[in-house]
Amino acid sequence: MRSVNAAHSILFALPLGFPSASTLTYDFLSPVAAIVVGAFVARMIHTLIRRRRAAAPAMAVVPGGLDLASGSSRRQRIVPAELPPPPGLLAGRDRELDEMCDHLARPDRDGDALIVIHGEPGVGKTALAIRMAHLVSDQYPDGQLMLRFDSSDDQLTEDRLETFVRALRGPREVMPERADLGRWYRDWTRRRRVLVILDNVGDPDQIRPLLPAGPGCLTMVTARGAVPGFPGQFPVALEPLRDEAATALLDRLVGGDRIGAEPAEAKQIVAAAAGYPVAIQMAGAVLAVRKNWTLEIAVRRMRDMATDPQRKKVVAFSGILDLAFALLTLEEREALVLLGLTDRRRVERWMLAMLFNGAFADRTMPENVAGRFLDHLASARFVERRVDDHSGLLTFRVPVYVHAYAATHLGSHLTRPQQQRARRGLSEGRRRRNERNADDFLRRTVFAFLDRGELDAALNSARESLAFCRERAAALSSSDSGALALASEEGLTLAALAEVNAELGWIDEAMTYAEDAGKRGSQSPRTLSRALRVSGSLRRRLRQLPQAEADLLAAERSVRNADDRDEHIRVLSELTALQAPLKDLEAATQYLDQARRLCAGAGPSGVRQLPAVLLAYAQVLRECGELAAAATTLAEAELLTGDPDGLQRLRRPWIRLYRALTLLDLGKYDQSREFSSAALEGFTTLRHRYGSGWARLALGRAHLADGNLNGAAPELEECHGTFRRCGDRWIEAESATWLAVAYHRAGRGQEAVDLLSAAEQAFSKLGDEQGVRRAGRLLFEVESSLPAQPLRPLPGVREWLAAVGRQPTDPAGTRAGI
Template structure:
């Protein structure tokens, strides 16, 4: 069997060609063949078939094509197969059955002949390689992506052909190649190397005038087509011909004896390390390197030496990628390949030693190599000036290491790998290598330990590669350990890796060690960067903002930023940016383990504790600042005595919107509470937790609210911190109240008030009394409610809490409304609004406007109610107050219902219902359902009306909202009356009467009066 790509795509068996099917099927096979024995992603196959406009059925059609090809391959004589391998397919084919592999093998053999001085054998081998070509590669396969692969094959063919011609000239066969070169120059008019060979062949054939004419034609073509002069190599050759330089003749005669190349001594170094057989992933980066360096060097020579700089953290596979790319580019750089390890153990700097090895590889005797660095660099650049050499510089630590090792030859190329991004390299193309996702990690592990073990323990394999954090070095070490112990189950190593303290000990095997690899990066850091890396191990969040570095180092933000950036450049910290946010930073899991080891080894307990204190103090200072900006000052909250930390320049610059900042840092704030609890910093813990309520309450983050508060309550109880316990009990009660868990809320408030009274904390008592009065209102205890509100108001004024005062005033206004005293309610609300505006507390302003709208609805001032609600809605949406938005939308729906705009009202109420459910506001949810039920009944849609009202009844029953529960029952009674269902109507009416009899309020009295004669409602 033979699969041909070097010409029209053909699959032949026993001399007969098989039908490969339609155009799409041929494109799929071509792509699989170009990536033979490697995974070709399905997305790449789709791009190949449809370019940029695939149909929605593209994946299915690719599957159909693969299925069709598999049927062709079912022939017993076909030794290839197509396997499914995430994220695509693999064409598994013997190398000897693929003409591209045969071609590559023959070219490699020719190189070996050249290195051994067997030029004649090399020419014969190259002729055999070139004879495999039956026309343009993959001719007739119409796909842009396939043709890009074909172009690379064509480039390799031309390189082999150029090398064969060079060798023919070296063997004095100049007259034999003139015709071939003339045709090639016509075909490739911008390739200076071909011009050089033709000029030299003509000159050596005694045709000096024609050779100079070719020189002029080359110059004219390059100037006309590209606007550039010929390169130095062609100019030197032209000058040598004009001067009849004897070196040209000497080179020719001596070369006939096998001594010289046509122009200069030709030593071809082949110094690349072996490429690993289980190379995995990195196909996109590999393709990018080949694209940048894989074009014909002559075409790019005008730009100077081409450089690809690969960067990434230690163990991510930079060296493996660099070496693999160099091997796949070897045919293009026919004058050799050099490899220098700049990170190998030994004295620094290593540049002199690497230059010495490079010069010896280029044929310079050791005694002729100068000691001076600059002289070595000059000699090195001179040797490569007219050559095509690929240089791999592995493990560079700085641009200063790389610059002396850059060749001067414009047809040379360089691949540099470094943990830092070497942005100072002129004209470099940068490639950042990240960690593997799970699937490439599993693929790599499977290649090492074998597919059977992977299939048998898939879950354990996934957990194992997750512990490796996507680092190929870690996966390789783990795989090597398992491969050496075939009797081990994968879950044995997984269990050992679960121990964070010993994880780096487990990731070591026979010279492969992750800890020492990470240590190279760590040891290269300045002292302050090492310290910051260690201290960052104290953080518990998945990522963190940059200002935390200042707190940990106890310095100003600007100096800390410089240290922080050095960790990023060293690839020891990753950057991450979420939409609309500033840059944040995070650890790779294994680097965090290493940093923790260094922290415990190098920082004392006192230093670690002090750093934690500063970090938490910085979080608290910023959270307090956000609360002050939101509330207009330290209102509606109390604080503890834990030390705050601010930068040396006293700068706390954050976003203007405090709620946005709090929302963005929500998880970090909860983690800060947990850190404070872990370190038994009880004052810090409860203060952080209470300040977080500023966010939790507005956005309805009840899980975070509960977590932070319960952590702080536990640590304050252990510490015997009575005031801290009171604050956390108050916070829990407020959360329960928001969730309408009235019994739990009341129990918490009673305990909190008792502790605040013991502490003599008037402000804390005021906050508790304000909320406890709300419970009394919901429990229909008007006397207790009024007493608590008035005591809370007095204590708020004593504490100077303007916002707390406004809260109480608007609640007193609600009482006045319920009693029908609208004038008093208006006066109270006017004062409350003035207090909010006095301190620019816009959320409080929105709450007062909500009460104003309710008041205007009571007095039938619908227009004024509408204006108040529009203003309220603008405010709550601007500050992101979702709970306030639910209230505003509900009242707007009621206003529109009152004015007969039922369609608009229903839409607004549905929106209110949705938002209320999102934030967990059951009261507004029930009221919106009730209003929607009224609208449906008004439209005559009795089933929908009954459904909405019954859902509202259930909500009010669960909440213990007695008056609203009774109203829902009355409306359900009306529905049954309308259908003639007298018994059901009476049941609902009797239950409503029972409920209203337990309530002492103006609204309850009014409803009872309406129900005095139930039968009159028929």
């Protein structure tokens, strides 16, 4: 506090974070008046500060709550941290780790650091690089990136650079043109500290454009051989483990005293592994799950399977592979042997299915079953699980040594004609995939799965389609005649991915996909209309109404040029739903009539889409206060979802949810709870967490309206926890508001204040003025009801009170007395 005139005035300095930088003064009238007025002003200031606290807690002060950038409705840019988890066990590599750490700590080291770890496949290069990266990751706060190469990979350098740029750029930064990717990457990394791992590099020229430009960056490269042409690199030649380290690793993997009890057999297993960590881990995995086995049994199994002496020449640790192979089922062995016919290390479900169905004419393997077989082989350490950087699709990688090992079993498991048919089946599968129409594929898979509520299948199909589009794009240049058509197909796939992510509640991801779809398909009315529709729907859910209206009107103009009746119905349905927050019943009725006419002329597809149109119109009726009409419309919509083929499984619980909300508005709490529970059951059956959160919110509100706090609080807490883990900030703030009401009524006022403060801030950043007013009004009511706290004099007041002869503990200075 600063004193302007201690005899006549007191200057109160507002705490940091108060919205105004001005100060309050009042003229000195008398010591008693000064105390009373000062206490009153202090209380006002305290209340305002609590309302405008500069650092409002995250939603409910719970980990995973809202974390918004100032002035932005989207989450802050996340620093990319793409390192896999560190390897659980890394034996015998302390010397290499110490040498690399010493190299990085050298004061005379100039420029950026480049470490090259080279050695034979299976020797543990990647594990060592990842462990080292975790040891030093805190020294590279601007990002940790990892890119895996494949000998059969035909990705262009621009594709790999695009992967890095997408990870590094902010959520609102414009993606640079492909020709500018290298310059953007060098400029971005020049003044930052970034760690990059380039795994399994074959050609040194592949990595040169991917090296960060900053002197404070670190690049680690793993390769089979040395990587020449990079002065200043620190090479690490990795050799197989010594017997002592290999035995210690096997002992830690197997557990118990099994290694010590049979040292001779343990020595034979270690010798069969030839010091390769991957072989030791495979043997350890086999023995760990078969605790009733002695090591002597494992050794005997290896000998029984070692029928081909040529395998030892192909793979140094073929004995361990024999042991793991012996424990596979017959069909799993057949699947592994078929992988020896592939010409690529990366394998997807459809590839194994095509190989199997070609080889065995009397048996059929669907793609989902092929996926399960690949997953079993991954658990047995024969293949590695990978996630595609661009699409998020789960794929599998066949290591070089496994591919060579599988090829040695071809003659004993498949006849020559079967091998030929399997290769033809794979080639035919590739040809059909190359000729398929993306729009037809999306309709048959992604959207059909969505209608049936098979969300995982819809997401995986969309990811598979995106990976396929980008695989084809990598083989084309921008000047090729098919590039424009392929860009349109990729845009359609991105729009489908956006739609699936939106259904799952992952709003940020959905918005990013929708924006990318609009860019890729800007020349195609069909693609552009879908991208704009999804974008408009997302903005409507976030209450960004002007932007939502602009997107949806543009989508409607675009779809008229696309000759796509089904998409036109979807656009009109979204335009109808948009009128709910706008409370424009007349416009909604016009859109409804247009959509009904299109549905009537669209045959079975129009009948399937009509419930969604009616649901959108019922939302408008409810917001406009026409509750009886809304209830009738929703009942009609639910009748139309009784599809025996299950094509309305996703739509039905959403309709029941809005029936519950309408009944809640009508004051019919018992019926509202009944429909909320039915919606919750439907969403739970579909494993739809986002939809379940909405149903729990409606159920909690019904309990709250009926005065049942014990029933309301658990449901509202559960739904708020669900929404915190999704990406829909509006519904997260909305659930926080209702949970705060329940907490306030239960006497948990401070928790309610924390929730409402964060909700008010979230509504403000989303631009929802109605939400801001509602949360602010509730916050004022809750704060006004909190018990008063004793007023502590500001610095300097105690001395002034003593100077005028007053006791600083005067009861008149308490908030309770004001």
